[in-house]
Amino acid sequence: MTERSDTGHVSPDEVPPNDVDVVIIGSGAAGLGAALAARARGARRVLVAEAEGVVGGSSRLSGGLIMGAGTRYQRAQGIQDDAASLYHDYLQLNRWDVDAAVVKRFTELAGPTVEWLGDLGVEFHEQLVFGGDERVPRVHVPIGRGQGIVDVLHGRCRAADVDVALGRRVDRLLVEGGRVTGVAVGDDEIRSGAVVIASGGFGNSAERLAEHFPSAASTGEAWYIGAEGSRGDALDLGAQVEAQTTGHDRGLRLLHTGIDRIYEAYIPGWLVLVDADGRRFCDETAPYGMMDHLMRMHGNRAWAICDHGTLVEATASGTARYKQTIPGSSKRQSPHWTTDVMELMLTAGRARRAATIEDLAFALDMDAAVLRGTIDRYNAGAGAHDDAEFAKHHTFLEPLREGPFYAVEMRPSTVCFTAYGLRIDRDAQVLSLASRPIPGLFAAGECTGGVVGAQYVGSGNSYANITVFGRIAGEQAAAFAIRSSR
């Protein structure tokens, strides 16, 4: 244990040697990437402290889809793209309401970081996918999903002699003279030249969701699909050193039927989504980042409508018919849109069934003429293979012909990840309330705010954030530790 004066200051000749050069809190892709980058930048002793009994956090549960522009993988497919286009799209979609200099670095390094992962041994499917509204595909799909990336990073960490300590939930930063000098787990203190917080989000804490992601909590049935360890510890650790936070009410919510705890990233394209008034409000095949925003604009509650015949066909076909096809996972049955599950939803009160559209409107407390008009217009579009309202691709336009008709209540209650957290600068330094870097403290990944904006730009937005800033945080932390040890 370090001897400290009453003021917390330690005189230079009393300073004991560091136990390690860099401590990283959390073993998700942000933390493991930071560890590797710290070693590559010259840190000799790097320790990753992980609260849980398993390496990888939400990163291992994740699809691992990762956004990046101008990569060799894109070039191999003849896709022309560059970081400037990604930056432009990112700012436009977020209406500039992000930390632009931080985002600039992010978009510049997203492509090179995908390639860095590839150099380390991560394998990607040849086919790239669209993640949101980009003009060319820029989302890279790892073979083996997020677990595949975590396995590669973890293997590289082992080879680089990075220590990973499981079951070590950091509950305190060591701070001396305003500088972060280590971490503590209970009475066990570890001194280090620099600390990287990479402890993930707070989806697993109902209290934190209510406070910092209210549009998720207010669905009344928020259900988090990430890792146990996502409790928002970074917010407590940051508060200890008066760190600034940003990104209130940001994250990603997916539509859910509320019937079970199986998440479905997209809804099948043949469903018709209407708001509480009975009006369509979007192309039902919209990317999930866009759908989250659309749901905010339309009261966070919608009804997915279909007829019996289409449901029976969909069940028999055995495929979900999502618009977005992800290599390795697209040809499968929807977990919710089958005749069996519909019966369960009816029993559970999540769905209504009626012989006519007018009866369905009555059951949903809607104006029957409005819902009738919506369905008539939709059916006309289906007949003409042309959705005159929302331009949904004609292959998904199935007319609602004959009863019984079904309506299932949908809320954006599946919480994928959270995006409120510690404010960092473009070098991943955690900023104080006075917007100054807190010496010795760096952060990366889902525990930070300011990179992921109000608009989730698309699949791969979060994984690109965590890996880009994981690398930066590791490099900068190592450089800081080396500088300050001289």
Ligand SMILES: Cc1cc2nc3c(=O)[nH]c(=O)nc-3n(C[C@H](O)[C@H](O)[C@H](O)COP(=O)(O)OP(=O)(O)OC[C@H]3O[C@@H](n4cnc5c(N)ncnc54)[C@H](O)[C@@H]3O)c2cc1C
């Ligand atoms: C099912 C699912 C699918 C997803 N799919 C995608 C996708 O395809 N593409 C995409 O971009 N995003 C996706 N996301 C989001 C993305 O995967 C996560 O935002 C990202 O992996 C978080 O990485 P991280 O390293 O910041 O945190 P994590 O991977 O969650 O790691 C943080 C680690 O810190 C540990 N920890 C927490 N507190 C402490 C403490 N006090 N002391 C020590 N350790 C601590 C945790 O236990 C955890 O292991 C998905 C998320 C989920 C849940």
